Every structure is written in C-alpha cells, then in structure tokens.
C-alpha cells in the first residue's frame with residue numbers, strides 16, 4: 001500500500017507530505033515546508049518511528065513556503081531535491097521571497113539534484129508517479145500523479161474549490177486554467193488530490209464544484 005502522512009508547517013500553512021511504500025519502507029518527502037526546530041523534529045521523528053528511507057525530496061514548485069525545510073531534510077535524510085527546471089530561478093531569491101512574506105530565514109537552500117519534466121516517471125517503492133507539468137501558479141509547477149494509488153500531489157496548482165494564485169513570479173492565469181483542464185480534469189474522478197494548502201479533494205469534486213473551472 002502507498003501510505004501518506006501529512007503535516008501542516010510554517011506560518012503560511014503548507015502541507016508537507018510523506019508518501020511511502022509500506023512494504024519496502026522507501027519514501028519521499030513532498031514539499032518540505034518545516035520551518036521551526038519543532039517542526040523539523042516532528043518530521044524527523046516520524047521518519048525514524050516509521051523506519052523509512054527517504055529517497056528524495058519532491059518539490060511541487062519552488063516557492064519559499066514549500067522549501068523552507070529543504071536544507072534540513074536534505075542534510076538529515078541524505079536526500080536530493082527533485083524539481084522542474086523552470087522554477088530554478090526561485091532558488092536564487094529564496095531569502096528575499098521569505099522576507100517579503102515576513103518570515104526569517106538564513107537563506108539556506110539546496111540545489112536541484114534531479115530535473116523533473118512532463119511525463120517523467122518517479123517511483124516510490126512499487127509505486128510509479130507520472131510528473132505532470134502544470135505551469136501558471138509558478139512556471140515550473142509539477143503534479144505528481146500515481147494511477148495505481150489513485151493519488152495526485154498538486155502543490156498550489158489547485159485547491160478544494162479554488163486554484164493557485166497567479167500574481168506571483170512568473171504566474172499566468174490562462175496557462176494555469178488550461179493546464180488544469182487538460183492535465184488534471186482528465187484524470188479519473190476518484191483521484192484524491194493532495195494540495196499544498198488546506199484539505200485534500202478529488203478530481204470529481206472539483207469538476208462539479210470548483211468555481212474557476
């Protein structure tokens with residue numbers, strides 16, 4: 001079974017997920033948003049208590065709130081960062097982004113170790129995820145979709161009854177809507193969508209209820 005644990009971290013309330021194969025105990029951290037020492041420790045404790053090997057850190061995108069814990073997670077778990085090249089520029093102004101939103105940061109971050117693009121397959125134990133490139137919230141936003149588990153990690157592309165904001169660096173409203181309609185709404189209705197903020201939703205629910213679509 002693919003298991004999923006979610007945490008809500010940092011003042012921007014980012015969802016950090018751990019997804020793992022309960023047989024091989026191989027896992028990934030998706031959007032390491034941990035910010036305070038307590039949050040770092042919560043994540044570390046969880047990985048240790050479940051006896052998981054963290055294979056990689058997957059970024060849905062590289063906005064500061066989703067990568068605040070990357071330096072900690074990379075160091076602690078010995079894992080590299082997977083992200084889309086089109087968001088790489090955001091790493092350069094990570095500290096500034098953080099300060100604009102009123103948070104304190106030493107600016108420490110990690111470079112992309114694995115460039116992920118549309119259609120790439122990334123595995124977690126026995127589970128294959130397909131990367132869907134859905135720009136518009138950020139240029140390099142990715143959705144990690146696992147057909148076998150019926151799950152998608154969508155970052156800030158879509159939320160329950162909403163979509164990602166498009167007024168940040170490199171945002172584009174038309175592009176976002178088009179990407180959601182062609183790449184997400186075409187997934188099975190039962191697909192559970194784990195979003196970057198707030199509760200999970202499903203493709204079927206958003207098809208009928210999302211006022212932006």
Ligand SMILES: [Zn+2]
Pocket residue numbers: 061063137138156
């Ligand atoms: Zn974002």
Ligand SMILES: [Zn+2]
Pocket residue numbers: 014063065066156196197
């Ligand atoms: Zn966010």
